[in-house]
Amino acid sequence: MLESYYEDLEKIGTSIQVGEGDGIYxxxxxxxxxxxxxxxxxxxxxxxxSKVHIENLMIQVDSPAGGRREEPLKLAKVGPDDVALVTIxxxxxxxxIFASLGAAAIVEGGQTMxxxxxxxxxxxxxLPTDKIIILPNNxxxxxxxxxxxxxxxxxxxxxxxxxxPQGLAAMLRLIPGQELADVAKDMNSALKxxxxxxxxxxxxxxxxxxxxxxxGEIISLHNGKLVGSNKNLKKGCLTFLKxxxxxxxxxxxxxxxxxxxxxxxxxxxxxxxxxxxxxxxELQFGGQPHYQFIFSIE
Amino acid sequence: xxxxxxxxxxxxxxxxxxxxxxxxxxxxxxTLEDKTYLDGFDLSRNDFYTRLPTLKKLPTTAAPSxxxxxxxxxxxxxxxxxxxxxxxxxxxxxxxxNAARLASQEFKQVIKVVDSEQLSLGLxxxxxxxAKMVQQKKPPNEILDAIQSIKDRVYVFALLDTFEYIHxxxxxxxxxxxxxxILNVKPIVELKTGLVLNRGLARARSKGIQFLGDSIxxxxxxxxxxxxHTNALETGKRFIKxxxxxxxPEPLLVNVTTIIGTHVGPNGIGFAAVVK
Numbered sequence: 268m269l270e271s272y273y274e275d276l277e278k279i280g281t282s283i284q285v286g287e288g289d290g291i292y293x294x295x296x297x298x299x300x301x302x303x304x305x306x307x308x309x310x311x312x313x314x315x316x317s318k319v320h321i322e323n324l325m326i327q328v329d330s331p332a333g334g335r336r337e338e339p340l341k342l343a344k345v346g347p348d349d350v351a352l353v354t355i356x357x358x359x360x361x362x363x364i365f366a367s368l369g370a371a372a373i374v375e376g377g378q379t380m381x382x383x384x385x386x387x388x389x390x391x392x393x394l395p396t397d398k399i400i401i402l403p404n405n406x407x408x409x410x411x412x413x414x415x416x417x418x419x420x421x422x423x424x425x426x427x428x429x430x431x432p433q434g435l436a437a438m439l440r441l442i443p444g445q446e447l448a449d450v451a452k453d454m455n456s457a458l459k460x461x462x463x464x465x466x467x468x469x470x471x472x473x474x475x476x477x478x479x480x481x482x483g484e485i486i487s488l489h490n491g492k493l494v495g496s497n498k499n500l501k502k503g504c505l506t507f508l509k510x511x512x513x514x515x516x517x518x519x520x521x522x523x524x525x526x527x528x529x530x531x532x533x534x535x536x537x538x539x540x541x542x543x544x545x546x547x548x549e550l551q552f553g554g555q556p557h558y559q560f561i562f563s564i565e
Numbered sequence: 566x567x568x569x570x571x572x573x574x575x576x577x578x579x580x581x582x583x584x585x586x587x588x589x590x591x592x593x594x595x596t597l598e599d600k601t602y603l604d605g606f607d608l609s610r611n612d613f614y615t616r617l618p619t620l621k622k623l624p625t626t627a628a629p630s631x632x633x634x635x636x637x638x639x640x641x642x643x644x645x646x647x648x649x650x651x652x653x654x655x656x657x658x659x660x661x662x663n664a665a666r667l668a669s670q671e672f673k674q675v676i677k678v679v680d681s682e683q684l685s686l687g688l689x690x691x692x693x694x695x696a697k698m699v700q701q702k703k704p705p706n707e708i709l710d711a712i713q714s715i716k717d718r719v720y721v722f723a724l725l726d727t728f729e730y731i732h733x734x735x736x737x738x739x740x741x742x743x744x745x746x747i748l749n750v751k752p753i754v755e756l757k758t759g760l761v762l763n764r765g766l767a768r769a770r771s772k773g774i775q776f777l778g779d780s781i782x783x784x785x786x787x788x789x790x791x792x793x794h795t796n797a798l799e800t801g802k803r804f805i806k807x808x809x810x811x812x813x814p815e816p817l818l819v820n821v822t823t824i825i826g827t828h829v830g831p832n833g834i835g836f837a838a839v840v841k
Binding site for chain 2: 363364367368435436439440442443453460516517518520549551565
């Protein structure tokens with residue numbers, strides 16, 4: 268029954284998804300404007316409809332703010348002799364950045380949404396090259412990446428990037444035409460060239476490394492280690508920057524997440540620039556969940 | 566029998582050194598907002614690089630005509646030289662070499678036109694070395710062998726401050742394709758056998774400069790070294806202080822020709838080195 272439902276829907280539209288519940292189905296479909304009621308009329312011949320939601324995707328595409336991020340990613344095309352870079356990205360902004368730097372495949376995933384070994388494998392198994400580099404960009408994904416490398420018949424190097432900034436620093440060493448081993452060596456040495464920071468809201472009371480954290484406080488991590496818990500976001504950012512000795516470095520890049528508006532992120536970047544007048548501050552959309560900001564300083 | 570050494574203004578040989586070694590130089594044309602300048606004349610490099618970021622249209626560069634080469638070669642023979650070695654910018658990047666070759670065919674005397682496969686002092690050191698050998702009264706065939714040897718041992722690296730100019734210039738395929746770069750990145754380039762190669766990207770300028778310094782150290786003992794910059798004199802001075810090898814404590818420090826600057830933009834830093 269479900270199969271014929273799919274088949275009939277395919278005659279009406281695209282991007283079809285059907286979710287199965289306990290006697291309830293949830294269906295998603297993209298259709299041209301003139302066919303917008305057809306899926307409803309058709310489904311009503313099969314059962315009862317409890318809820319309908321219609322969204323105009325053309326508006327989404329046309330609007331300059333939202334539309335820009337909806338553009339499909341332009342991934343690097345690789346040939347049989349090329350090194351293909353596979354990277355795990357925790358948000359749409361990071362995905363665009365990774366793509367612009369030459370990633371051949373991007374797997375979505377991050378802190379609370381670790382991709383499986385299968386998902387990582389699937390991202391590079393069909394690429395027309397045997398030379399693969401994986402950047403896991405998270406310590407919880409490192410193991411899955413290593414397993415994918417072991418299972419695959421291709422030559423796979425896993426660069427142990429534990430944060431997204433480390434992954435970006437490694438990506439900058441991707442030089443077309445170089446041998447896999449050389450690229451991997453360069454990328455490994457690039458990992459320690461950046462300081463990574465993560466700023467997020469604590470979801471429970473906890474005490475780690477002598478720092479006591481209350482639920483709802485802003486916690487700051489420096490290279491994955493908890494370095495402070497504060498009442499507000501400003502203090503959270505400053506605690507990280509102080510621990511990482513940003514005043515001795517040159518460039519502070521802030522990637523803002525999906526849980527903070529562009530306007531608030533811009534205000535925070537201005538505030539940081541005032542506090543660090545000798546450093547260059549760059550703000551980018553990362554789109555990651557949970558973390559208001561991911562910092563990269565070098 | 567005496568040999569004249571000719572090069573073009575993309576060689577970046579400082580005027581005083583050029584005069585000391587008796588090197589002839591033909592200027593390249595630069596067109597800036599509909600006005601054409603001869604490289605090295607009537608437009609200072611400082612003025613050029615200050616104006617460059619404000620220009621709506623990228624300046625254009627043009628090889629000197631073969632007629633101009635013919636006039637120069639004619640004058641050289643008239644003044645008593647018996648043969649010419651004419652060394653020029655990489656033929657893959659400029660039409661200068663071809664214009665020189667065309668002109669050379671109009672003379673019955675021997676004119677050897679050499680494709681340096683380089684730019685700036687990567688080319689300049691070939692001409693400098695050749696001119697030194699002329700002073701030592703070496704025969705032309707030995708000089709040509711020595712030029713080839715320098716060509717095999719020369720390394721040119723640079724850190725550009727932005728992708729913008731090399732992308733807009735359209736002469737380098739990988740840079741042309743890199744429009745989508747969202748992060749502010751600074752390309753590290755190497756010029757080798759006439760090709761502009763990508764050697765990585767830097768985000769912080771200091772990291773890119775460190776890469777250049779490390780590259781110099783990895784080359785080993787040097788015979789020649791020049792620090793090149795596009796209107797970044799202070800950076801150039803600091804670079805010399807930090808990275809000059811003991812055998813060359815005072816390398817040449819050169820504000821690179823506008824002809825190259827047009828394609829790489831201001832605030833770039835790099836070096837040309839010949840390994841011993």
